[in-house]
Amino acid sequence: MPRPDERPSFEPFPLEPGKTYGLMAVVPARTPACETRTEEQVQAWPAALVRELLLFVVTILVLSLAALLFDAPLEGLANPLHPPNPAKAPWYFLGLQELVSYSAFWGGVGIPAIMLLVAAAAPYMEWRPGGEGVWFHKSRSAANWIFLTVVGCLGFLTVVGTFFRGENWALVMPW
Amino acid sequence: MSVRKVPTPSGTDSTRAGLGPTMRTLPRRLWRSIFRSNPLPRNELERSQAVANNFFFHIPSAKVHEHTLRPATTFGLGLISLYTFIILCVSGVLLMFYYVPTPEQAYDRMLDLRGAVFFGTFLRNLHRWAAHAMVAVVFLHMMRVFLTGAHKPPREFNWLVGLGLLVLTLAASFTGYLLPWDQLAYWAIVVGTSIAGYAPLVGDEIRFFLLGDDVVGREALLRFYVLHCVVLPLFISALVGLHFWRIRKDGGLARPGRD
Numbered sequence: 230m231p232r233p234d235e236r237p238s239f240e241p242f243p244l245e246p247g248k249t250y251g252l253m254a255v256v257p258a259r260t261p262a263c264e265t266r267t268e269e270q271v272q273a274w275p276a277a278l279v280r281e282l283l284l285f286v287v288t289i290l291v292l293s294l295a296a297l298l299f300d301a302p303l304e305g306l307a308n309p310l311h312p313p314n315p316a317k318a319p320w321y322f323l324g325l326q327e328l329v330s331y332s333a334f335w336g337g338v339g340i341p342a343i344m345l346l347v348a349a350a351a352p353y354m355e356w357r358p359g360g361e362g363v364w365f366h367k368s369r370s371a372a373n374w375i376f377l378t379v380v381g382c383l384g385f386l387t388v389v390g391t392f393f394r395g396e397n398w399a400l401v402m403p404w
Numbered sequence: 405m406s407v408r409k410v411p412t413p414s415g416t417d418s419t420r421a422g423l424g425p426t427m428r429t430l431p432r433r434l435w436r437s438i439f440r441s442n443p444l445p446r447n448e449l450e451r452s453q454a455v456a457n458n459f460f461f462h463i464p465s466a467k468v469h470e471h472t473l474r475p476a477t478t479f480g481l482g483l484i485s486l487y488t489f490i491i492l493c494v495s496g497v498l499l500m501f502y503y504v505p506t507p508e509q510a511y512d513r514m515l516d517l518r519g520a521v522f523f524g525t526f527l528r529n530l531h532r533w534a535a536h537a538m539v540a541v542v543f544l545h546m547m548r549v550f551l552t553g554a555h556k557p558p559r560e561f562n563w564l565v566g567l568g569l570l571v572l573t574l575a576a577s578f579t580g581y582l583l584p585w586d587q588l589a590y591w592a593i594v595v596g597t598s599i600a601g602y603a604p605l606v607g608d609e610i611r612f613f614l615l616g617d618d619v620v621g622r623e624a625l626l627r628f629y630v631l632h633c634v635v636l637p638l639f640i641s642a643l644v645g646l647h648f649w650r651i652r653k654d655g656g657l658a659r660p661g662r663d
Binding site: 269270271272273274275276277278280281284285288289292293295296297299300301302303304305306307308309311312313316317318319320321322325326329333334336337338345348349351352353355356358359360361362363364365366369372373376377380 | 472530555556559560567594620
């Protein structure tokens with residue numbers, strides 16, 4: 230119980246000793262906001278499961294359509310005596326093959342190993358909370374820019390290796 | 405748990421009567437032995453049970469956050485990766501019925517698929533395009549996770565599992581690339597495996613271990629076949645299970661304003 234001289238000068242009603250007083254407010258909402266996290270949850274059945282099933286159907290349809298419209302490549306029987314020029318790795322390794330054309334060790338071993346190690350270390354370096362679940366969160370712009378730069382370089386090298394490399398790995402125009 | 409009561413064989417008059425009641429209650433008892441809760445739920449409790457009591461649904465939680473369901477949260481890329489993997493397993497097993505991993509027969513079997521096997525071309529096309537799609541979608545999924553900060557604690561270990569899955573996906577695609585045994589396949593693997601030879605000190609040993617020989621030939625085809633059809637899919641399945649289980653254990657998908 231505070232001393233009389235510490236009391237506020239304005240009292241809307243006489244305060245009773247032995248009781249605690251809180252300030253309440255009326256807000257426009259459908260339910261008491263005591264546990265909001267629960268209110269933002271929905272039943273996985275059917276909300277999530279129906280969406281997941283639909284996505285499966287769409288994936289099957291798109292791939293089936295591709296399989297009906299486009300034939301997988303099949304060249305002549307493998308002949309170890311007649312290498313094509315240029316011989317190219319699968320498309321997802323063409324960025325690395327492009328690097329290999331500059332330096333065999335760095336392109337084939339060094340840079341891929343470093344990229345994997347840095348990727349593995351990323352969440353342990355960037356460990357402070359903030360920006361989770363938000364696309365391009367401002368607080369993470371540095372990390373995102375580094376990541377996008379690496380991805381951009383790899384994408385650029387892959388495009389060059391796929392479309393702009395001809396005989397003897399010389400730079401050619403694809404048209 | 406709402407396990408409904410079913411007639412038990414012990415002590416009731418109806419069971420003493422013999423075969424009749426046993427057969428009459430059999431369908432119901434069989435059904436209850438498989439489904440402990442209503443597979444077509446009618447209320448909130450049964451909807452929760454439908455997820456929690458189902459082996460195939462038990463990894464996702466009975467309730468999900470609205471943020472998780474928004475298409476722009478993930479674009480469904482992780483699920484599409486899983487779906488392409490399932491499509492690859494099914495179409496791959498069907499292709500295994502026709503394929504023989506020897507240099508003499510492999511290419512002929514490709515021609516058979518095109519000319520003699522019912523829906524063979526479709527099967528091979530589907531497997532091929534699904535494989536390319538899986539590599540691309542797994543990579544896009546990784547980009548999504550990083551750009552939404554979903555790899556940060558407490559999900560950092562699941563990011564490592566995902567990196568493992570990326571490497572396994574590339575390995576599965578690469579080993580499958582050799583199997584048609586045409587010029588495209590052969591020389592892509594010659595180029596790809598020669599890269600392994602550039603590793604310092606042990607490069608040649610790694611390459612020999614992969615190929616079972618100094619050149620891409622009979623042994624390499626058999627090794628890539630076994631890796632592609634057995635070893636890598638098993639490892640991928642195990643890691644996918646761990647990956648999904650960790651999503652749940654790490655509190656569902658990353659969302660803003662939670663921690």
